[in-house]
Amino acid sequence: MSNTGRKKKLASFNCDQRMWEQFIACCNSKGTTATATLIEFIDLYLGDSQDNVDTTGGKDLDERLDSKMKASVEKYLIASNKSHNSPTNETIRAICERLDKLESQLSSESNSNQTTAIDNLADLSQKVEGTCARMTQLAEAIIKIQNYLNNQQKRGQKSYYKNSSFQGHTPRMQPLTEEGLASRLGVSEETVRKERIKLPPPLFVAWCKGKDRAGKVWEFNENTGLYQPAS
Template sequence: MSNTGRKKKLASFNCDQRMWEQFIACCNSKGTTATATLIEFIDLYLGDSQDKVDAISGNDLDERLDSKIKASVEKYLIASNKSHNSPTNETIRAICERLDKLESQLSSESNRNQTTAIHNLSDLEEKIEGMCARMTQLAEAIIKILSLSQQPTKAGTEIVLQ
């Protein structure tokens, strides 16, 4: 850190250039600057609002990722919904129900642990990796369903995913 004036220090840190540029663009799109956003975060973190910061960095991220997954699945279902009761669509709905159950389990677990602060970025990174793994599983399941639905099946045979 270096002095920049009365009671102020210039803080610097290493960050991926692409990530930093995205952060700046995001701040600008919200009518603020990266500096103002970081100072606000530091104030929240040091003040009485640490629980709020932890909630923002944890739960809100999960909710946003879950809503994006749901939106993607819904778009896919609408685009591929040629016949309402096809085995493929029923299988996709079953997958969605399983994802909803997982989401509610994560949500209840998250609510139980809400008072526990996220102490470092590796915890947040684990959550993101878990969500990415769930998204990958969903994508793989959809690809498998598509490939199975394009294969000729014997009469009376159902497609079952495990």
């Protein structure tokens, strides 16, 4: 850089010659110079408007693209109106009709499938409810059978305990009179009395055992005057 005036420096940089010439021409067409444009750009870039500088090019580019697209569309529409029955337009209309028809078919099939799915879901729900009801009935039947078997088992146990208690507690033989003992032994009262008097107690007990049908032994109790089973 070199001095070009007070507080100024001459800046130089490498640039494509054609690009530089186009830049100068563009600046001149807008009523300014390349130097003034570069200085303004540097001021903006170094100042608070740096973001504005960074976005200006993109914004202008988008606007130019939008304008070109609009111009192309308008041009196509004008040409389409002038040649309404051209093969291209006919093809486009045919494609649009096919797309509309396809969209209608897809919508119809979607509604039909949705209805079928709802019906199938309702049938499935009914089948599930029926199965649950049958399972409930089966469970109740199993519970009743189990209760019946448990009751039968308890009754059998009670009957067994009753029989065991009866067998374990045989009624004790009651003392007999002389007449009762004679009848049990199958002899007369006089014979019983005679044998009791003439035989010692142990021999009388043995004599009674020999005469008793069940082999019971009997002895005479002088205090009560009765014949009682000997232990």
